[in-house]
Amino acid sequence: MDYEVQVIIAEDHPAILEHLACLVENFESFKVVATAMNGEDFVQHVRRFCPDVVFVDIDLPLINGLEAVKQIQQEGFTPLVVFFTAHLDHALDAYQLSAVDYITKPIDEDRVYRTLNRLSDQMKKDRSYISSIQEVFLDPGRIYIKxxxxxxxxxxxxxxxxxxxDKKCVIITKDKTFETNESMGEIELKLNKRMFIRSHKSFIINLTKVQQISPWGKGAYVINFEGTTEEAYITRDKVHMIYKILNIPYKEEH
Structure with a gap:
């Protein structure tokens, strides 16, 4: 894989924890970003790292593994989950929490590697799905704002x-106005540079919508747009640039 799978392991026996961490680290593209020896620390680590995969012992102190995984899922975290335990009693509970696998102790290396292969295959499928969704959402013909x-x-x-x-950016269309806390610079980076220019420190204009450019005060011009009475401003140097592109002689207005 061409990306790193982040893993958190929760196990209260240090020797088992170290052994499992070593097996995971030796598997291609998997990285252990945190370990925990109780359920409370595990939940905190998940909140901090948002891992792709978690290995969780069911018999954790403070909060058992089943309850800890249920808690992170309720909070919106969705890592792939592998449970391991010395008992088979909780297998049904584990799969009800959408566990990818359920490994019994003592830890068998071949069994762990089979699980890691399954996880790797699942991650590839997930990444492929995400890529296909991105192609739709990140259509270069549109932008998104919060x-x-x-x-x-x-x-x-x-x-x-x-x-x-004020402290917001306002996006004006013919029919609607949108407000966002994103900065002008952030919005500008999202826009097509062949279609939009920063006409003024407080304005980014769509060149294809400009209907008229008129002098306004000393050293500034006002822009009128198709289908709206809203106006924007453009600096003298940007007007000069546009005139040059259009091969129009530029005569500064007084």
Whole structure:
């Protein structure tokens, strides 16, 4: 695999913990990012590292392994889970928590490596699925912003301009206005550089939506857009650049 699988192991016997960590580390692309000897520490490590895979002893102190995994799942963490224990009594409980595998002690190296192979195959399938979803969501023809309620997707061709309002960025389209706490710089990086320019420190404009450029005060110009009364500003040097591109003689207005 061309990515690193992050693993957390929870086991209260130091010798078993060390042995299992060594087996995992020796497997290609797997890395143990944290270990825990009780359920409380395990939950804290999951919150901190958001691992891809967890190996969890069911008989952990403070919080047993089943309850610890149930807790992280309720909090929204979804690592692949492998339980191990000296008893078979909890096998059904483990699989009800969507465990990938259930290993009995004493730890058998071949058994662990079979499990690691299964995990590796599952991770490849998951990554392939994520890549296919990314192709849809990360369509270069649109951008996404966080608006305080969630994520909003906006077609770039619909954007007329972006401006600042107080501490927020405001994205203006013909029919709707969107606000976000993202900075102008962050928004600018998402936009097509052939379509948008930073016309002013407080404005990013869609060149394809510009209807008119008119002088406004000393050293500045105002831009009008198709289908809206909203206006943006553009600096003298950017107007000069546009005139040059259009092969229009530039005469500074006074």
């Amino acid at each position: 608006d305080g309620h969630g994520v909003v997707f906006i077609k770039q061709q619909d954007i007329q301009f972006v401006t600042k309002k």
